[in-house]
Amino acid sequence: MTDVLVVGSGFFGLTVAEQLANDPGLKVHVIDRRSHLGGNAYSEAEPTTGIEVHRYGAHLFHTSNERVWDYVNRFTTFTGYRHHVYSTYRGEVFPLPINLGTINQFTRSAMGPDEARAWVAAQAGAALSGGSAAAQNLEEKAISLIGRPLYEAFIKGYTAKQWQTNPTELSADIITRLPVRYTYDNRYFNDRYEGLPTDGYTAWLERMADHPNITIGLDTDFFDASQPYNKSATVGRLPIVYTGPLDRYFDHAHGPLGWRTLDFESEVLPIGDFQGTPVMNYADTDIPYTRIHEFRHFHPERDYPSDATVIMREFSRFANAGTDDEPYYPVNTSDDRTALKAYRELAEQESQVHFGGRLGTYQYLDMHMAIASALSMVDNVLRPGLVRG
Ligand code: FDA
DSSP states (O other), rough: OOOOOEOOOSHHHHHHHHHHHTTTOOEEEOOOOSSSSSSSEEEETTTOOOOOTTTTTTOOOEOOHHHHHHHHTOOOOOOOOOOOOEEEEETTEEEEOBBBBHHHHHHTSOOOHHHHHHHHHHHHHHHHHTGGGGGGSSHHHHHHHOOOHHIIIIIIHHHHHHSSGGGGGGGGOSSSOOBBBSOOOOOOOOEEEOBBBBOOOHHHHHHHHHOOOOOOOOOOOTTTTTTTTOOOHTTTTEEEEEEEEEHHTTTTTTOOOOOOEEEEEEEEESSSSSSSSSEEOOOTSOOOOSSSEEGGOOOOOSSOSSEEEEEEEEEEEETTSSSSOOEEEOOOOHHHHHHHHHHHHHHHOOTTTEHHHHHHSOOOHHHHHHHHOOOOOOIIIIIHHHHOO
C-alpha cells in the first residue's frame, strides 16, 4: 500500500520521500524514468580508472543555510574541497571570478584595490551614458557594469558559446550583476559551507533513499501507461509530488518551455594530470566548448591512478523540445514566462499533485536550494495536508 507517490528521484524527490517516510511514517514510492536514482547529481566511477565522474555536469555542494547543512550531514560527510575556476583567453590563463589578480594580469600592472576599482569604473562609465539602466542588450549591460576590456576577454565569447547567440541579441536582464572582487580571493563560492561528499554523490543519495518505508521504481516513466504508477492510474487516487517537467505534465498545452542543454564529451587520457585544476573555462569563440572538467581534481585526497585521468569537454546549446535532450537551464524568454504563468494556473487546480524541483517549477535551483524547497514543501504543505487528510 502506497501513501504517497514521488515522481523523480533527484534531491527534491528524495528529500520529500525521506522526510515523509520518517515522519509521519508514510509509505512512499519513488519512480524515476532513468535507470539510476539521484537525478542530475548522480555520479559514477569511470570503469577503467575508478575516478568519480559527474554524468550530468560537475556538481559542487555549497550552502549558507544551517538547516540544509545539518540535514545533508545526516547522510554524508564532506571533504574540504574549495572550488576555483580559471579561464583561458588568447593563450593565457586567468583566475575567475574577476578579481584583483585577473585585472592586474590582464592590464600587466600592479594596481591596488582602489586603483583597480577606479580603472573598472572608468571603463564602465566611458561605455554608455545612462548607465546599466539604459542597456538594451546583454552586451551593453555587461559593459556598463565592468567596462569593455574585461567584458570582451571574459564574458563575451563564453556567453556567446553558452547561448549560441551574439550577446548583442541577448536580453539585458539575463545578467543582473557581474561581481568583481578587489582582492586576490578567487574562491568561487561565498557560502559558509562547502565541500564534496566524501564517498561520492551516489552513496549520499542512496542513503537518503535507504528506509523501510521507501520503495524505488527505476526505468519507470510517469507517462508510460503500461506501468502501474502512471499518470492516469494515480492522479486523484493518492497524493503525488511531481518533479518532472511542468509542461510535459500538461501535455505541452501552452507550448514547450525553453531549456538550454549541454553535450558532454568524455575522454580518458594516459597521463596523470591534464590541466592541473578541476575546471578550465575557454573564453575564445574559436574553441567550440565552454569548459573542460578534470574529475580527479575534485578529490585530491583520493588514491587515484597516477598514469590516467578523465576529462570532460562541455558544449552548450538550446534543447530541442520533444527529443531526448536533457533540459538543464531554463531559457526564460518572455514567451516562456507567459507560458509558465499559464502552467502555474493549471498546476494550482491539481489539488493532489504538488509540483517541485527544478523541472517541476521551471527554475534553476542549486542542490541546497532544491533541498531547502523540498523541506519547506514538507513542512508547509505535505505534512499538514497528509496528516489531516
Ligand atoms: P533533478 O533533475 O535532479 O531530478 C528530477 C528527476 O525527475 C530526474 O531523475 C528525472 O529522471 C526524473 N523525471 C523526469 N521526468 C520524469 C518522468 N516522466 N517519470 C519519472 N521520472 C521523471 N547544483 C549545485 O548546488 N552545485 C553545482 O555545482 C551544480 N551543478 C550543476 C550542473 C548542471 C549542468 C546542472 C544542470 C545543474 C547543476 N546543479 C548544481 C543543480 C542540481 O543539479 C539541481 O539542484 C538538482 O538536480 C535539483 O534536483 P531536482 O530533484 O529538482 O531535479
